[in-house]
Amino acid sequence: MNPSRKTNVLPGFGLSMGFTITYLCLIVLIPLSAAFLKTATMGWPAFWEAISAPRVLASYRLSFGVSAIAALVNGVFGFIVAWVLARYTFPAKKLVDAFVDLPFALPTAVAGIALTAIYAENGWIGSLLAPLGIKVAFKPLGIGIALIFIGLPFVVRTLQPIIEDLDADVEEAAASLGATRAQTFFRVVLPAVLPAWLTGVAMAFARAVGEFGSVVFISGNMPMKTEITPLLIITKLEQYDYAGATALAVVMLVASFALLLLINLLQAWSARR
Amino acid sequence: MKRFITALLIGTATLAVAAPKPVTLLNVSYDPTREFYVDFNAAFARHWETTTGQKVTIKQSHGGSGKQARSVIDGLPADLVTLALAYDIDAISEKAKLIPASWQSRLPHNSSPYFSTIVFLVRKGNPKEIKDWDDLVKPGISVITPNPKTSGGARWNYLAAWEFAKRRNGGDESKAREFVSALFKNVPVLDSGARGATTTFVQREIGDVFLSWENEAFLALKEFGADKLEIVVPSISILAEPPVTVIDKVVDRRGTRAVAEAYLNFLYSEEGQDLAGKHFYRPRLPAAAQKYATQFADVALFTIDEAFGGWKQAQETHFSDGGVFDQIYK
Numbered sequence A: 001m002n003p004s005r006k007t008n009v010l011p012g013f014g015l016s017m018g019f020t021i022t023y024l025c026l027i028v029l030i031p032l033s034a035a036f037l038k039t040a041t042m043g044w045p046a047f048w049e050a051i052s053a054p055r056v057l058a059s060y061r062l063s064f065g066v067s068a069i070a071a072l073v074n075g076v077f078g079f080i081v082a083w084v085l086a087r088y089t090f091p092a093k094k095l096v097d098a099f100v101d102l103p104f105a106l107p108t109a110v111a112g113i114a115l116t117a118i119y120a121e122n123g124w125i126g127s128l129l130a131p132l133g134i135k136v137a138f139k140p141l142g143i144g145i146a147l148i149f150i151g152l153p154f155v156v157r158t159l160q161p162i163i164e165d166l167d168a169d170v171e172e173a174a175a176s177l178g179a180t181r182a183q184t185f186f187r188v189v190l191p192a193v194l195p196a197w198l199t200g201v202a203m204a205f206a207r208a209v210g211e212f213g214s215v216v217f218i219s220g221n222m223p224m225k226t227e228i229t230p231l232l233i234i235t236k237l238e239q240y241d242y243a244g245a246t247a248l249a250v251v252m253l254v255a256s257f258a259l260l261l262l263i264n265l266l267q268a269w270s271a272r273r
Numbered sequence B: 001m002k003r004f005i006t007a008l009l010i011g012t013a014t015l016a017v018a019a020p021k022p023v024t025l026l027n028v029s030y031d032p033t034r035e036f037y038v039d040f041n042a043a044f045a046r047h048w049e050t051t052t053g054q055k056v057t058i059k060q061s062h063g064g065s066g067k068q069a070r071s072v073i074d075g076l077p078a079d080l081v082t083l084a085l086a087y088d089i090d091a092i093s094e095k096a097k098l099i100p101a102s103w104q105s106r107l108p109h110n111s112s113p114y115f116s117t118i119v120f121l122v123r124k125g126n127p128k129e130i131k132d133w134d135d136l137v138k139p140g141i142s143v144i145t146p147n148p149k150t151s152g153g154a155r156w157n158y159l160a161a162w163e164f165a166k167r168r169n170g171g172d173e174s175k176a177r178e179f180v181s182a183l184f185k186n187v188p189v190l191d192s193g194a195r196g197a198t199t200t201f202v203q204r205e206i207g208d209v210f211l212s213w214e215n216e217a218f219l220a221l222k223e224f225g226a227d228k229l230e231i232v233v234p235s236i237s238i239l240a241e242p243p244v245t246v247i248d249k250v251v252d253r254r255g256t257r258a259v260a261e262a263y264l265n266f267l268y269s270e271e272g273q274d275l276a277g278k279h280f281y282r283p284r285l286p287a288a289a290q291k292y293a294t295q296f297a298d299v300a301l302f303t304i305d306e307a308f309g310g311w312k313q314a315q316e317t318h319f320s321d322g323g324v325f326d327q328i329y330k
Helices: A003-007 A013-040 A044-052 A054-087 A093-105 A108-119 A124-132 A140-165 A168-176 A181-210 A213-219 A229-238 A242-272 B002-018 B031-052 B065-073 B086-096 B133-137 B152-168 B173-185 B194-202 B214-224 B248-254 B257-267 B270-278 B286-291 B304-308 B311-319 B324-328
Strands: B023-029 B056-061 B080-082 B118-123 B209-213 B229-232 B236-238 B244-246 B300-302
Touching: A013 A242, A044 A054, A044 A242, A054 A093, A054 A140, A054 A181, A054 A229, A054 A242, A093 A140, A108 A124, A108 A140, A108 A213, A140 A181, A140 A213, A168 A181, A181 A242, A213 A229, A229 A242, A229 B065, B023 B031, B023 B065, B023 B257, B031 B056, B031 B194, B031 B214, B031 B257, B031 B270, B065 B080, B065 B086, B080 B257, B086 B311, B118 B152, B118 B214, B118 B236, B133 B152, B133 B173, B133 B209, B152 B173, B152 B194, B152 B209, B152 B236, B152 B304, B152 B311, B173 B324, B194 B209, B194 B214, B209 B214, B214 B229, B244 B248, B244 B257, B248 B257, B257 B270, B270 B286, B304 B311, B311 B324
Parallel strands: B023 B056, B023 B080, B236 B300
Antiparallel strands: B080 B244, B118 B209, B118 B229
C-alpha cells in the first residue's frame, strides 16, 4: 500500500476533496467569476474611470477606513468580552452570552433603523450627545457604530473557545516564576490567542467592508462624505450601469481578498512562532 | 338521495367546464402604491369574475422603481409593471427587449391612468414659512429629499426645482443649476428611497421641509397625524406620470394577455379611477377628478417632455455619472 495514504486515519479523502471543490465552485467561485466576466465587457479606460472617480475614491477611504477602525475597536473590546465570558462565572451568564450573537441573527436593516433611532438628534443617546456637539447619526461616527455592532460577535466567538482552552495554570505558573501581570499577558496569554484574535478581527473587518443594510440608514448617504462603496454599487445599478457596478465590486473583491490573504499569512506566521 | 347526488355531480361537472381555470397575475410595482393596489386588486378580481367567470389572483411586488425594473430585466416573470417613471420601463424595453419601444403609446394619457405631483410637507403651522420653491434655498432651511440617483421620486423633485428656477429666470439654465446646487446644499441627509426619507423627516424630525410625492404626503398625513404636519403646494410643479404596461413576452408565454390587458384597462374605468383618487392619486376621468377635486389643490403642472425633452434626455444630462447632479457635489 502507498505509505502516504496511511497518514489519514479516516477514509474518503478523494471524495471529500472533490465535494469541497465542487461546493466552493458552485457557491463562491462561479457567482464571483460572473462579476469579473461582466466587468470584462468594459474596456480598460472605462474600467479605470469607473473605479477612480473622486467620489468612488472617497467611498473607498470611508468603507475601508471606518471598517478598519471598527474592527480594531472590536478587537480590543471583543477580547475583554470573550475573556469575561470564558474566565468568570456570574449570574445570568448564559443570557449575556446569548446577547453576543444578536448582531448575527438580527436583520441588518433592523439594526440600522434601531441605531439611527437611538443616535439621531431626537433619539435617546443622540439627544444627550447633541448638546456636547457630538453628532452620531448621518456622520462617519454613526457608520462606525453600525459596523462595530455587526462585527462584535466575530471577535468574541473566535476568541472565546481559545481562551477557554487556555489553562489558568499557565498564568499561575508564570506569576509564581516572578512574571509581572503585563509580562504574563504579553508573553504567555497573547501568543496563545493571537492567531484566533487576528482571525476574529479579520472577519469583523471583512464583514464591515461588505456591510450595506445597516449602514445606509445611519450614514445619511452624502456624496463625498458618508457614501460607502456598496451604496455606490447600488447607485450604479439604479442607472442600469451593470458593468460600472461590477467594476466597483471587483475592486472590493480584490482588495478584501488581498487583505484577508495578508491576515491569514500573518496568522500562520504568528502560529508558527 | 341518489338522484340528488347525481344532480350535484352533473352540476359541478358542468360548472367545472363552464368556469375557466383560475389565473394568476404578477404586478410588479413601486413603493407607495402598496395600499392602492391592495384595494384595486380586490375590485378587479370581483369585476373579472362577474364578467368572465374566471377567478383571478393578483400577486404584488413592491420596491424601489429602479430595483423592480431590474428584477424584471433579470427574469422576474411580471405580467405587468406599474412603475414610478417611464425611464424604468424604457429600460425593460431597451435592455431585455420584453416590450416594444412604443409601449407608452398603447394606453391613453401616456399609459398613466393616474398622475401625481411633487408637493412640500412641512411641520404643523409652517414655522419656517415655506410657500414656494425659492424658500427652499434660503439659508438655514433644511430640506429632506431622497437621493435622485437612487430614487425615482427624488428625480421628480430635482427636475421640478430645476424647471421652477429656469422659468423664474427667463429660461436661464445656468441660473437653474445655481438654484438646484443651493437647494442641495440645504439637504443634510440623502436617503436612498422615498419611504426612508419620509421616516427621516417624520420620525427623526430632521429637516424643515420634505419634498414628496403628493400621494405619499397625504399618506404621511393620514399615518402620522394632521396635528404634526401639513402640506404646502408650490406655485408650479411637475406632472408626475407613473406609467403601466403589460410585459408582452411574459403574457404571451403564460397566456395571460387578455386578463392582463383587462387589468390595465380597469385602471381607467370609473371604479379604478375612484380607487386611485381615494388613495391620493389624481384621477384622469373627469367624473372621478370632480369627486376628489377638493382634495387636490390647483397647481400649474408642466410635463417632463415639454421641459426636459423626455426622460432619456433628463436622465443623461442630470443623473448619469458625471452629470449635473454629480457636479453639485464636486
